[in-house]
Amino acid sequence: MASITVRDISKGFSGQPILRNVSLDIRDGEFLSLVGPSGCGKSTLLRIIAGLEDQDGGAIEIGGRSVDAERPGRRDVAMVFQSYALYPHLSVYDNMAAPLRQRSLTQLQRGFGLARLLPEARRKEAEFRREIEATAAMLGITALLQRKPAQLSGGQRQRVALGHAIVRHPKAFLMDEPLSNLDAKLRDTVRAEISALQRRLGATFLYVTHDQAEAMTMSDRIAVIMEGRVLQIGTPSEVYHDPADLRVARFIGSPRINVLPGEVDSTGRPTLLGHAVDFKVPSSAGSRVQVAFRPHDALICSADDARLTGTIQHMENLGSDILMHLALPGADEPIIVRESYETAARRRLGDKVGLKLDPQKLLVFDEAGSARLGQDAPVKTKAAS
Amino acid sequence: MTPLSAQKRAEARVGLMLAAPAILLLVLLVVLPVLATAGFSLTDYRLGTQAIGFAGFDNYAALWNDPRFWQSVANTATYTLIVVPGSVGLGLGAALLIESRGWLKPFYRVAYFLPVASTFIAMAIVWEFLMNPSVGLFNQILAALGLPSVNFLGNPQTALYSMAAIGIWELTGFNMVLFMAGLSAIPRDLYDASAVDGAESGWDRFRMVTWPMLGPTTFFVVIITMIRAVRVFEVAAVITQGRPEGATEVLLYSIYVQAFQYFNIGYAAALIVVFLAVTALIALAQARFGGQREANR
Amino acid sequence: MRRRSSSSLVSSIASHAVLMLGALVMLLPFLWMALTSLKPPQEIFRFGLHILPEQWGGAENYGRVFSDTPMLRFLVNGIVVCSAIVVLQVLIAVPAAYALARIPFRGRSLFFSLILISLLVPIQVPSLFLYLGFAHAGLLDTYASLVLPFIISAFAIFLLRQHFLHFPQEVIEAARLDNFGEFEIAWRIVLPSARPAIGAFAVFSMVAHWNDLYWPLVVVTDPAMATPPLGVVFFRNQESGSDFGALMAAATVISAPLILAFLLAQRTFVRGLTSIR
Ligand SMILES: Nc1ncnc2c1ncn2[C@@H]1O[C@H](COP(=O)(O)OP(=O)(O)OP(=O)(O)O)[C@@H](O)[C@H]1O
Ligand SMILES: [Mg+2]
Numbered sequence: 001m002a003s004i005t006v007r008d009i010s011k012g013f014s015g016q017p018i019l020r021n022v023s024l025d026i027r028d029g030e031f032l033s034l035v036g037p038s039g040c041g042k043s044t045l046l047r048i049i050a051g052l053e054d055q056d057g058g059a060i061e062i063g064g065r066s067v068d069a070e071r072p073g074r075r076d077v078a079m080v081f082q083s084y085a086l087y088p089h090l091s092v093y094d095n096m097a098a099p100l101r102q103r104s105l106t107q108l109q110r111g112f113g114l115a116r117l118l119p120e121a122r123r124k125e126a127e128f129r130r131e132i133e134a135t136a137a138m139l140g141i142t143a144l145l146q147r148k149p150a151q152l153s154g155g156q157r158q159r160v161a162l163g164h165a166i167v168r169h170p171k172a173f174l175m176d177e178p179l180s181n182l183d184a185k186l187r188d189t190v191r192a193e194i195s196a197l198q199r200r201l202g203a204t205f206l207y208v209t210h211d212q213a214e215a216m217t218m219s220d221r222i223a224v225i226m227e228g229r230v231l232q233i234g235t236p237s238e239v240y241h242d243p244a245d246l247r248v249a250r251f252i253g254s255p256r257i258n259v260l261p262g263e264v265d266s267t268g269r270p271t272l273l274g275h276a277v278d279f280k281v282p283s284s285a286g287s288r289v290q291v292a293f294r295p296h297d298a299l300i301c302s303a304d305d306a307r308l309t310g311t312i313q314h315m316e317n318l319g320s321d322i323l324m325h326l327a328l329p330g331a332d333e334p335i336i337v338r339e340s341y342e343t344a345a346r347r348r349l350g351d352k353v354g355l356k357l358d359p360q361k362l363l364v365f366d367e368a369g370s371a372r373l374g375q376d377a378p379v380k381t382k383a384a385s
Numbered sequence: 386m387t388p389l390s391a392q393k394r395a396e397a398r399v400g401l402m403l404a405a406p407a408i409l410l411l412v413l414l415v416v417l418p419v420l421a422t423a424g425f426s427l428t429d430y431r432l433g434t435q436a437i438g439f440a441g442f443d444n445y446a447a448l449w450n451d452p453r454f455w456q457s458v459a460n461t462a463t464y465t466l467i468v469v470p471g472s473v474g475l476g477l478g479a480a481l482l483i484e485s486r487g488w489l490k491p492f493y494r495v496a497y498f499l500p501v502a503s504t505f506i507a508m509a510i511v512w513e514f515l516m517n518p519s520v521g522l523f524n525q526i527l528a529a530l531g532l533p534s535v536n537f538l539g540n541p542q543t544a545l546y547s548m549a550a551i552g553i554w555e556l557t558g559f560n561m562v563l564f565m566a567g568l569s570a571i572p573r574d575l576y577d578a579s580a581v582d583g584a585e586s587g588w589d590r591f592r593m594v595t596w597p598m599l600g601p602t603t604f605f606v607v608i609i610t611m612i613r614a615v616r617v618f619e620v621a622a623v624i625t626q627g628r629p630e631g632a633t634e635v636l637l638y639s640i641y642v643q644a645f646q647y648f649n650i651g652y653a654a655a656l657i658v659v660f661l662a663v664t665a666l667i668a669l670a671q672a673r674f675g676g677q678r679e680a681n682r
Numbered sequence: 683m684r685r686r687s688s689s690s691l692v693s694s695i696a697s698h699a700v701l702m703l704g705a706l707v708m709l710l711p712f713l714w715m716a717l718t719s720l721k722p723p724q725e726i727f728r729f730g731l732h733i734l735p736e737q738w739g740g741a742e743n744y745g746r747v748f749s750d751t752p753m754l755r756f757l758v759n760g761i762v763v764c765s766a767i768v769v770l771q772v773l774i775a776v777p778a779a780y781a782l783a784r785i786p787f788r789g790r791s792l793f794f795s796l797i798l799i800s801l802l803v804p805i806q807v808p809s810l811f812l813y814l815g816f817a818h819a820g821l822l823d824t825y826a827s828l829v830l831p832f833i834i835s836a837f838a839i840f841l842l843r844q845h846f847l848h849f850p851q852e853v854i855e856a857a858r859l860d861n862f863g864e865f866e867i868a869w870r871i872v873l874p875s876a877r878p879a880i881g882a883f884a885v886f887s888m889v890a891h892w893n894d895l896y897w898p899l900v901v902v903t904d905p906a907m908a909t910p911p912l913g914v915v916f917f918r919n920q921e922s923g924s925d926f927g928a929l930m931a932a933a934t935v936i937s938a939p940l941i942l943a944f945l946l947a948q949r950t951f952v953r954g955l956t957s958i959r
Pocket of ligand 1: 014036210
């Protein structure tokens, strides 16, 4: 196992910059997820680390050693592709044997079937067989070893792809949305399997996903990439509760975070939609800010009890909870508040209600959204999610 | 900078090396001969004569004024105009009928496809025997029915049509298989949807779903059949030798006779250029309109 | 979609009747060829409709085919020529198609345009020049003249290029990570996946060249070098169309190999012969 260091990597395609000075430190044995909107360069970064793509600038180290001059096959990382990328003409067994044979047999031994019968090659083949059978047993695919990839279901192919990666004990695993082709149920199962596997192997994982639940539940840390830059790296609860950037706050969390624009008055307090709130921000009078809060960090009350008021526009039933969409005069988008089923049952569409915010839970950003502003009462970052 | 870029240059060299034999042979066996033939068509070259003289467009002028050439063109066109609708229509009909019959389907497939997989010239000789004016099966049947005998391939009135009948027999099975592939690619849902929309009879389903969905297949089959029909040769060359009275003289046979029996190289080259223009026009029509139809789907 | 059963029974019987009639027409030449090849001359020339042979003339007819013509020689020529063509076509087309699909090199698009144009050129077009060339080189009536014009197949290159082009890029990248070299990737990963396509092409090409009459007619005059189709034409001209029993026996002999192969491997045949799609 090994750490991976990504230093100042930049990359463009036909003049269009895709990655701009991306740096990441993935510790030995860590599970790091890469998340970001589609097209932000996640796959490109993975492919650069694997050596399948040349970077324009910057350096990659694996296990503390520069690998920039190494062919992909010599970097000793395994990659699991979204499409599984199994060899179509080889059986599951041979698919899993391929990386082993390619690494430890000589050109002669792997090029000619007959050379496999020589004692040296046979000893190695026996070793491979043990390795493959152990891995297959771990993944529950022992019964499939003689099949061809075309004869497998999606979930089975997924496991074979994992087996193909695991069997040779690489220094690190790179996984590019490996679960995206599975149905929701299977995805949950395989997700748990990968987590368990990672703990058991103690291996370094760099994991690209679109699925936030996946990133939140599996990762030690999450890196959020947007527009070719790493906006934040942190534990799942850090990126959720303590986002460094408004774009991170907006990207992480479902239902999405609410954002209200404000202006700081002469007392240092922001005014939201024309209503003053009772906490200060460290920003000069007259500057504009953006105030964000999660749907469960706000309360609906009667319209008389609050300064911010709005009408109920839509109610989204999640079963246990209801998401209330409030239209606030002057706000660009509806404010979403999570309420329990019992509380929400009393309300009707079109009701005029008040909105109460918990000053402790508010996240305040500068006008551009790229910097967090500290507050009187700092947010607890290690709060359980 | 990194190993990949250096590797790319080495790769490009390998690519050229891999393609080199094919490029060389393509130039030697296709490009050069085609250009040379176009060149010959502008000369008065005949095998056996010593000097080759530039003749401008004389050969084309001679073609233009040669009634045999026009007969050959007319025969080829007539043949194509019969064989294409005949074999495409029958192929489509057979495909539709066979598709809906589970039982015996394998038998029909084999029976209709057999002509495609057999040696055509041997079967042409069998057809000649079947059509023989005295001992042929067809005339035996006509006689048994009390009808006068017909000299199918020997009578200028019937020879070309008899040849076209053989052509339809040869190509129907091939077109049928192409249509069957096209049919199996039509999503079943569309038939259910058309039933919901009120398609009652088989004809309704054909009109609303099958025919529109088969459009691109049909276009493709028509083009392929045209290209094959224009290349009709065997029966004319071996069985009828263009006779009677030039009734079965077709383009390829004219080329063969001029080039390899009279060794009229210049004149034959002009014929070949005309022939290439005809086949290329058909193929270009496919490239032009076939692509469009695909895109319109 | 289920229709009422009475009308569907009627339509079923009707379509089977039509299909059976069609099948009869399609098979008629084959049946008549085989039956006639078993009849003695007096039966063939007797007036009136007789379907099955009454006396056994098969031995005589087939005997004449093998005694009056070097029929075995024709068959061997056919096998030699077709195998040589197919093997050389594949050997030349595979690397070229691979390069076209997967390796950028200078002149690649020009080469591909040339391939596309060549697809439009039937053998009859270069035949005149090639004939003159072979005649000049003294190569008429040789295997070389029968084989060489066909060893470059634009169709094979096009077909295989499409195949290699659609081979998933991610599998190739997985192979790189598995420490396969670029040559090994081509040879051990991509090429095996093309086996079915190569097989289909081989069937297509084999059938086309076994049946080809035009080119052998141009370059071969010596019966010892004739391919089966040309052989049967020689035999027909030599019999001047009178010994129908022997002629039908000859036709049976030269069409039998393909028909048997087709019946044994229908799927492969249909896929191969329709691979022009
Ligand atoms: N080989 C290439 N040539 C040109 N542009 C490319 C190439 N590969 C990727 N790109 C571009 O680079 C950008 C980033 O692509 P990448 O595949 O890394 O995105 P991603 O973050 O993995 O997206 P997704 O989540 O949709 O998989 C995209 O805009 C893509 O169009
Ligand atoms: Mg991606």
